[in-house]
Amino acid sequence: LTIKNVPTEPIAGQAPGTSGLRKKTKVFMEGNYLANYVQSVFNTLIEENVPVQGGTLVVSGDGRYWNPEAIQIIIKIAFANGVGRIWCGTDGLLSTPATSAVIRARGYGFEPFGGFICSASHNPGGINDDFGIKYNCENGGPAPEKLTSKMLEWTGKIKEYKSVEGLPNLDLSKPAIYKLGDKIVEVFDCVEDHLKLLKQCFDFNSIKRLMARPDFTIVYDSMSGVQGPYARRIIEQELGAKPGSCTNADPKPDFGGPSSAWHGHADPNLTYAVELVATMGLNKEGQKISSSKPIPSFGAAADGDADRNMILSSQFFISPSDSLAMIVDNADLIPQFRAGLKGCARSMPTSGAVDLVAKAKGIECFEVPTGWKFFGNLMDSGTQYFPDKPQYTPFICGEESFGTGADHVREKDGIWAVLAWLQILAKKTEQAGKLVSVEDVANQHWKTYGRNYYARYDYEGVDKAKAEDMMKMMSGKSGQLVGKSYGNMKIKINDVFEYNDPVDGSVSKNQGVRFIFEDGSRIIFRLSGTGVAGATVRLYLEKYTPPTGNLGMHQFDVVKPLADVALQLSNLKSYTGRDKPTVIT
Numbered sequence: 001l002t003i004k005n006v007p008t009e010p011i012a013g014q015a016p017g018t019s020g021l022r023k024k025t026k027v028f029m030e031g032n033y034l035a036n037y038v039q040s041v042f043n044t045l046i047e048e049n050v051p052v053q054g055g056t057l058v059v060s061g062d063g064r065y066w067n068p069e070a071i072q073i074i075i076k077i078a079f080a081n082g083v084g085r086i087w088c089g090t091d092g093l094l095s096t097p098a099t100s101a102v103i104r105a106r107g108y109g110f111e112p113f114g115g116f117i118c119s120a121s122h123n124p125g126g127i128n129d130d131f132g133i134k135y136n137c138e139n140g141g142p143a144p145e146k147l148t149s150k151m152l153e154w155t156g157k158i159k160e161y162k163s164v165e166g167l168p169n170l171d172l173s174k175p176a177i178y179k180l181g182d183k184i185v186e187v188f189d190c191v192e193d194h195l196k197l198l199k200q201c202f203d204f205n206s207i208k209r210l211m212a213r214p215d216f217t218i219v220y221d222s223m224s225g226v227q228g229p230y231a232r233r234i235i236e237q238e239l240g241a242k243p244g245s246c247t248n249a250d251p252k253p254d255f256g257g258p259s260s261a262w263h264g265h266a267d268p269n270l271t272y273a274v275e276l277v278a279t280m281g282l283n284k285e286g287q288k289i290s291s292s293k294p295i296p297s298f299g300a301a302a303d304g305d306a307d308r309n310m311i312l313s314s315q316f317f318i319s320p321s322d323s324l325a326m327i328v329d330n331a332d333l334i335p336q337f338r339a340g341l342k343g344c345a346r347s348m349p350t351s352g353a354v355d356l357v358a359k360a361k362g363i364e365c366f367e368v369p370t371g372w373k374f375f376g377n378l379m380d381s382g383t384q385y386f387p388d389k390p391q392y393t394p395f396i397c398g399e400e401s402f403g404t405g406a407d408h409v410r411e412k413d414g415i416w417a418v419l420a421w422l423q424i425l426a427k428k429t430e431q432a433g434k435l436v437s438v439e440d441v442a443n444q445h446w447k448t449y450g451r452n453y454y455a456r457y458d459y460e461g462v463d464k465a466k467a468e469d470m471m472k473m474m475s476g477k478s479g480q481l482v483g484k485s486y487g488n489m490k491i492k493i494n495d496v497f498e499y500n501d502p503v504d505g506s507v508s509k510n511q512g513v514r515f516i517f518e519d520g521s522r523i524i525f526r527l528s529g530t531g532v533a534g535a536t537v538r539l540y541l542e543k544y545t546p547p548t549g550n551l552g553m554h555q556f557d558v559v560k561p562l563a564d565v566a567l568q569l570s571n572l573k574s575y576t577g578r579d580k581p582t583v584i585t
């Protein structure tokens with residue numbers, strides 16, 4: 001293979017956001033857009049003394065439009081920069097958590113120094129929609145800000161990129177080993193490594209017994225994203241769910257596109273996962289609707305790259321913040337935590353439900369900014385307690401945005417959350433001698449801890465400058481509203497969230513505006529860092545009700561008065577011209 005240096009010029013706007021670089025697909029397809037970014041990543045890695053020369057790199061994606069082409073481009077640039085071995089899932093598919101599993105655990109002497117994930121996650125895919133790329137480090141987690149800011153610097157001064165000549169596009173459709181001079185490309189089954197790891201986390205036999213019960217039925221909707229092969233293999237083949245339990249399980253480049261019920265928006269929430277939500281006997285407000293067909297006992301869905309999860313039981317929706325708290329509360333039923341759960345963490349906007357559990361259990365609970373990259377340091381830090389198991393730190397993390405995961409990988413993991421719930425239900429069902437549902441667990445939980453009623457309003461596609469002005473106005477007044485009353489609620493804390501990483505001491509500023517009231521209610525504003533056009537304002541609302549209060553209300557009704565206060569505090573209507581959110585979830 002001959003290496004060529006291709007002259008190029010910096011392209012503006014290649015800043016990675018909450019989770020990698022995301023842009024319109026056509027932007028990625030134009031000129032050197034992808035090559036510039038990938039070379040900037042390599043320049044950063046080489047500068048940081050990452051062992052790129054002769055090293056192993058994972059390259060795959062979520063199967064969205066232009067994925068196959070992007071992978072071939074990355075392979076050529078990687079070899080030209082000295083990479084010796086490239087690992088790809090079959091068809092260039094690896095879910096985000098599976099990529100993390102492959103980086104951490106595929107091993108056998110060729111431990112990868114990192115991996116590229118071609119994905120814009122829950123953003124729609126297609127020539128007219130979104131594409132994205134993310135770099136993960138040798139621990140299997142997203143590159144920390146320290147690295148992504150260097151990558152961005154390189155995109156601003158890049159003069160050439162390296163590629164190889166004489167390398168034909170490789171057939172990635174089946175397992176194979178290609179020897180190309182001193183370089184190797186290895187294509188392997190995309191499910192095997194992730195499955196192997198999950199088998200260490202859970203007691204598959206007990207879940208099998210749950211699946212075999214005549215009164216238990218499950219539907220797992222992959223929303224035409226990359227989860228399909230994993231869902232079929234793990235839920236149907238390994239665990240014995242009825243064939244057909246895994247729906248929309250063929251990955252599609254446009255995640256089903258405009259003709260799908262979710263309009264190609266493979267995002268598991270009440271608004272977009274309409275097919276599953278209806279199957280489970282609910283409408284998109286989460287209210288019960290009548291159904292002509294029998295309703296499954298358990299329902300779940302995944303997003304495009306399969307790191308997100310939504311959990312439902314028959315006519316019952318569980319908020320991701322609650323799901324996190326309940327998994328932590330029941331961690332002793334999950335074999336992964338047999339040595340004891342060491343800690344847990346949530347993103348700042350995620351409800352405080354998990355904090356209450358951590359306090360009761362006497363374990364650490366951390367609050368980090370939005371985005372999975374902040375959890376990795378915490379998980380890695382605990383290894384000192386398990387010197388014989390350097391990759392083992394019993395830790396559970398979650399975000400309100402349908403992301404849950406643990407220390408087996410360094411990404412949120414959609415199917416892990418599903419299996420965690422199945423494991424909890426399986427054990428509780430065995431103990432009770434009758435089927436226990438997600439709803440039963442939730443009701444019990446709220447009776448013990450009280451309920452953190454929660455909802456998020458998204459205002460999508462608003463004018464960016466105006467959204468930024470609104471945030472600036474609120475940050476500017478930060479602290480001034482302490483002591484002010486709204487209705488019968490008084491503001492106790494009013495600040496702009498800033499994170500001081502307890503492990504490496506790095507500081508992340510400007511992570512959202514907070515209004516925290518004396519009764520524990522919270523209003524939080526931040527701007528999304530995953531969109532590709534305009535701005536999305538996220539408004540997070542939380543109201544706590546103690547065990548003695550009314551636990552059976554609808555979450556959207558409970559937080560409505562808080563939303564009214566939030567609109568007053570932000571002047572959102574006059575800044576953005578919007579009088580209602582695009583999505584409530």
Ligand code: VG1
Pocket residue numbers: 018019120121122123303307308347370371372399400401403527528529530531538
């Ligand atoms: C959103 C979520 C955040 C999540 C991120 C990536 O970010 O709020 O919690 O980690 O998406 O998820 P933002 O900046 O748009 O609010 V995924 O499944 O798109 O990788």
Ligand code: CO
Pocket residue numbers: 096121122303304305306307308
């Ligand atoms: Co995702």
